[in-house]
Amino acid sequence: MLTTSEDLGMISVMKVATSRLTSADFAALRKAQMAAEERGRFAHLVDLSGVRRAAVSGLAALLEFQSAAKSNGSIAFFGAQPAVKAEINKLGIAPLLSLFDTRKEVLAHPAFRACQLAGVKSVLLVAGAGSRMAPISHDTPKPLVDLLGQPVIEHVMRHLESFGLRDFILNPGHLGPQFHTRFKTTAHRSIQFFNEGQFVNQRWQPAPLGSAGTLLALQAQCAAFEEDFFVFCGDALINIDLAEMMAQHRASGAEVTVAAKFVPHEEVQKYGIIEADGRGRITHFVEKPAPEQTQSRLASTGIYVMKPSALRHLSSRFTLPDASMQGLDIAQHLLPKILKSGTALQVYEAPFDWVDIGCPKDYFAALSKALRGLIAGVSPEAQEVRRHVWLAPGAELSARAVVVGPCYIGPGAKVSAGAKLDGPTVVGAGARVAPRALVQRSILMPNTAVAPGTWLSDVIVSADWAIDHRFADGGTTSAAPMEGVTHAEVAQAPVGLPRVGSL
Numbered sequence: 001m002l003t004t005s006e007d008l009g010m011i012s013v014m015k016v017a018t019s020r021l022t023s024a025d026f027a028a029l030r031k032a033q034m035a036a037e038e039r040g041r042f043a044h045l046v047d048l049s050g051v052r053r054a055a056v057s058g059l060a061a062l063l064e065f066q067s068a069a070k071s072n073g074s075i076a077f078f079g080a081q082p083a084v085k086a087e088i089n090k091l092g093i094a095p096l097l098s099l100f101d102t103r104k105e106v107l108a109h110p111a112f113r114a115c116q117l118a119g120v121k122s123v124l125l126v127a128g129a130g131s132r133m134a135p136i137s138h139d140t141p142k143p144l145v146d147l148l149g150q151p152v153i154e155h156v157m158r159h160l161e162s163f164g165l166r167d168f169i170l171n172p173g174h175l176g177p178q179f180h181t182r183f184k185t186t187a188h189r190s191i192q193f194f195n196e197g198q199f200v201n202q203r204w205q206p207a208p209l210g211s212a213g214t215l216l217a218l219q220a221q222c223a224a225f226e227e228d229f230f231v232f233c234g235d236a237l238i239n240i241d242l243a244e245m246m247a248q249h250r251a252s253g254a255e256v257t258v259a260a261k262f263v264p265h266e267e268v269q270k271y272g273i274i275e276a277d278g279r280g281r282i283t284h285f286v287e288k289p290a291p292e293q294t295q296s297r298l299a300s301t302g303i304y305v306m307k308p309s310a311l312r313h314l315s316s317r318f319t320l321p322d323a324s325m326q327g328l329d330i331a332q333h334l335l336p337k338i339l340k341s342g343t344a345l346q347v348y349e350a351p352f353d354w355v356d357i358g359c360p361k362d363y364f365a366a367l368s369k370a371l372r373g374l375i376a377g378v379s380p381e382a383q384e385v386r387r388h389v390w391l392a393p394g395a396e397l398s399a400r401a402v403v404v405g406p407c408y409i410g411p412g413a414k415v416s417a418g419a420k421l422d423g424p425t426v427v428g429a430g431a432r433v434a435p436r437a438l439v440q441r442s443i444l445m446p447n448t449a450v451a452p453g454t455w456l457s458d459v460i461v462s463a464d465w466a467i468d469h470r471f472a473d474g475g476t477t478s479a480a481p482m483e484g485v486t487h488a489e490v491a492q493a494p495v496g497l498p499r500v501g502s503l
Helices: 025-040 056-070 082-091 103-107 152-161 176-180 211-222 241-250 265-270 308-313 330-341 358-373
Strands: 002-008 011-016 043-045 073-078 121-125 167-169 189-194 197-200 205-206 229-233 236-238 256-262 273-274 282-287 298-306 346-347 355-356 383-386 388-389 402-404 407-409 419-423 423-428 438-440 448-450 455-457 459-463 466-468 483-485
Touching: 011 197, 011 241, 025 056, 025 459, 043 056, 043 103, 043 121, 043 358, 056 073, 056 082, 056 211, 103 236, 121 152, 121 211, 121 455, 152 229, 152 236, 197 282, 197 358, 211 308, 241 298, 241 346, 298 308, 298 330, 308 330, 308 423, 330 346, 358 402, 358 407, 358 459, 419 423, 423 438, 455 459
Parallel strands: 011 043, 043 073, 121 167, 121 229, 167 189, 256 346, 388 407, 402 419, 407 423, 419 438, 438 455
Antiparallel strands: 002 011, 197 205, 229 298, 236 355, 256 298, 273 282, 273 298, 383 388, 448 483, 459 466
16 A cells, blocks of 8 residues: 655655555554654655545544554645545544645645754854954854844754754854854754864964865864755855755755855846756856856855765865865855866755845845844844834833834843934844934944934944944945944943943
8 A cells, every 4th residue: 555655854755555545554554654763753744646535444544543643743644636635525524634735735834844854964154254244243253143132143043943954063263252152052953163263372263264164174074974964154044945955956966056046137246156057057156257247147145055075076085174275165166176077066046035144234134124024034032012113021111212113122221211213223232222312224232322312323333333334335334433322331330430440
């Protein structure tokens, strides 16, 4: 009765092929289930597309099997033929069966989506200095910049976890100890650090290797990759269907699959641009070309699925990393090498959202979209106390403050009576907005205080610098301190008493 059984991540897919389903088929289903669980699979899909008819006893067997299988994990059926569905409806048991129309539909259900990629490793690249994000990145690595109550990389990891990805490798470089403080291995996720830096005389000194150099060193020192693995940037928000991307990668036989998005032709110089044939095979790859150098608008998003063997195109044998590995980049060095060898590279270009937070202008745009609910999976870690006004735990908002959303007020922040916020605006954790102050279309960085009567518009501001986010696109930007803006702890110091550290 049972013709095939395959594993999809941590899911077993059992295909039933019989002209007529009867009670005798229960034993075959149970046998396949137990065999799958011996392989470590505790989520089960039963493909009924091959069943043409079903006796009452056969449908009872499905109910019995579902009851038995649910004791150990998730179970669902899909693909039932019209005649079988009609019999199920006639008996009134449709509400009792976990029945879906298609395999794609059932795999989109959270219980099954979270099993598809379990055990697959993900490298999240976080070592870079983020110079285009200055001055924000001077004190905070780009992946740890706050986005409505959680760092950007946390939002990325939550999306990955929705597909069962739990094994993360981070490569701290710039301000590396902040990652060590923020992330720990838990019962629900494994965090491994591959440090690209070290403490010298009690001061952290970054030593980034480059994206491809990181992968080479991971394999050389740790033998990190035995099977296909993902590579992500830690500072770009995505809602890509990672299970589908992996399935296409494996079906193509490519060494590397690159997720790509179409961008305006006048913006191709910002990206690695891909040219591909009708089968999705990459034929040419050029990093940040001038618009006149390419007709393609297909930009790499920095999301990859790789076979471990792909790394051998940069190193004939794995040795301990040396100076020759430093600065090696996936886009500039690894992909061109693979192309030159004639080995297959594949593009994945199904529709998905990609929010790249590369500079302060991007950061403000991302916050604005998220406040309006326009970024899938990203919402404020806060209570909506007024329409489009969110208050995080420990924050204070005076009933006599004027707030026009969308606005987010972070943990421990305080907006006083007589203050006005005009969205999209974010008040960072521990920040203070005094009476008669106006903050509009701006971001107050954490622990920043705005003095009474100060007006701020279209800025990202801390006590030490302020920038106009409308023009902060990664180039040279004036970042002088702004009058009326100080450190929150300074603003709260009791009058007449010396501040900590003063003479």
